[in-house]
Amino acid sequence: MKKNNEFKNFRKQKDLLITPDVLFKKYTSNSNISNLVKLTRNNIKNILLGKDKRLLVIIGPCSIHDTRATIEYAKKIKVFRKKYSSRLEIVMRTYFEKPRTVLGWTGLISDPDLDGTLNINKGLSLARKLLLKINKLGVPTATEFLDPLISFFISDLISWGAIGARTTESQIHRELASHLSCPVGFKNGTDGNVLIAIDAIRSAQASHLFLSSDKFGKVIINHTLGNSCAHIIMRGGKLPNYYKKDIDDVIKKLKIFNLPEHLIIDFSHSNSFKNHKKQLDVAASVCKQIFEGSTAISGVMIESFLKEGTQIVHNKTDLIYGQSITDSCINLKDSSDILKQLFNAVKIRF
Ligand SMILES: O=C[C@H](O)[C@H](O)COP(=O)(O)O
Numbered sequence: 001m002k003k004n005n006e007f008k009n010f011r012k013q014k015d016l017l018i019t020p021d022v023l024f025k026k027y028t029s030n031s032n033i034s035n036l037v038k039l040t041r042n043n044i045k046n047i048l049l050g051k052d053k054r055l056l057v058i059i060g061p062c063s064i065h066d067t068r069a070t071i072e073y074a075k076k077i078k079v080f081r082k083k084y085s086s087r088l089e090i091v092m093r094t095y096f097e098k099p100r101t102v103l104g105w106t107g108l109i110s111d112p113d114l115d116g117t118l119n120i121n122k123g124l125s126l127a128r129k130l131l132l133k134i135n136k137l138g139v140p141t142a143t144e145f146l147d148p149l150i151s152f153f154i155s156d157l158i159s160w161g162a163i164g165a166r167t168t169e170s171q172i173h174r175e176l177a178s179h180l181s182c183p184v185g186f187k188n189g190t191d192g193n194v195l196i197a198i199d200a201i202r203s204a205q206a207s208h209l210f211l212s213s214d215k216f217g218k219v220i221i222n223h224t225l226g227n228s229c230a231h232i233i234m235r236g237g238k239l240p241n242y243y244k245k246d247i248d249d250v251i252k253k254l255k256i257f258n259l260p261e262h263l264i265i266d267f268s269h270s271n272s273f274k275n276h277k278k279q280l281d282v283a284a285s286v287c288k289q290i291f292e293g294s295t296a297i298s299g300v301m302i303e304s305f306l307k308e309g310t311q312i313v314h315n316k317t318d319l320i321y322g323q324s325i326t327d328s329c330i331n332l333k334d335s336s337d338i339l340k341q342l343f344n345a346v347k348i349r350f
């Protein structure tokens with residue numbers, strides 16, 4: 001009862017952010033979840049170092065907006081994860097913060113009611129509760145970290161993190177990556193610049209001074225440990241960059257700095273010109289490269305949901321169930337086909 005009142009006060013005072021401590025007490029992790037997170041992070045680390053020959057697959061909606069549809073989707077991912085576990089490490093995309101090119105909905109955490117009312121305390125609760133549920137199903141989760149303050153509310157439940165194309169060059173995000181315990185991928189820039197992502201990896205590997213909140217909301221000074229698993233995600237730019245020549249070029253650059261010669265290919269975004277169906281073409285090309293012996297491709301990212309395409313939010317009650325409200329996604333049938341193709345292609349590595 002006391003806990004609920006405490007929680008309500010935070011909601012009433014809209015200028016006061018709930019503290020992690022209150023949220024952690026209400027939505028508590030357990031040893032099964034922390035073991036899953038620990039194991040998955042370690043598996044991903046080994047994949048990115050080439051010690052585990054499996055392929056990392058980060059798959060899920062562009063953004064989370066409907067918790068019921070998300071759980072239904074997570075249950076499907078659970079089946080794929082089990083079926084393909086010998087060659088694929090499947091992690092679900094659970095993106096709660098959306099960076100925008102100009103303006104737009106900024107994600108479930110900051111605007112859980114999808115109407116600009118920006119009830120962030122409700123959004124943080126929804127996100128943490130959902131992450132607990134998905135992890136409890138045995139499905140590890142991946143997210144983009146955008147606001148460093150928000151990261152602390154959910155990072156214990158995240159097995160893989162991304163820094164987006166719009167923030168890879170930001171000092172604060174590089175420091176954040178250096179502080180996070182999960183492997184973190186840096187996207188190349190929106191214009192296709194891969195060097196900023198390589199600079200970001202080098203920066204995130206080092207120790208930094210990083211300011212964050214503790215669980216009671218006090219600002220603390222961290223001396224970060226450095227992220228030994230930072231890597232690059234090729235998401236296309238002015239042109240797609242999933243072709244062999246693009247990958248060879250990045251591998252050469254990674255070599256110069258003595259960085260692990262491994263990367264992740266994002267099938268979506270500028271690699272598919274935001275046309276969800278084109279993710280199938282990218283998948284075919286990547287499978288061919290893997291089958292022909294590419295060892296550089298350690299992981300892939302796929303934007304997928306229950307239904308294909310995207311929709312504009314006119315009215316929250318009129319939304320098509322299971323369809324994205326940000327970038328368009330492929331449907332379950334196409335997702336299943338791609339996973340099977342990836343599973344077959346990766347066989348060559350064993
Ligand atoms: O992944 C989602 C979008 O590509 C990213 O948030 C930018 O979206 P926008 O260009 O629609 O603003």
Ligand SMILES: C=C(OP(=O)(O)O)C(=O)O
Binds near residue numbers: 099
């Ligand atoms: C915003 C995203 O990607 P990018 O940063 O590559 O645009 C995303 O993956 O949701």
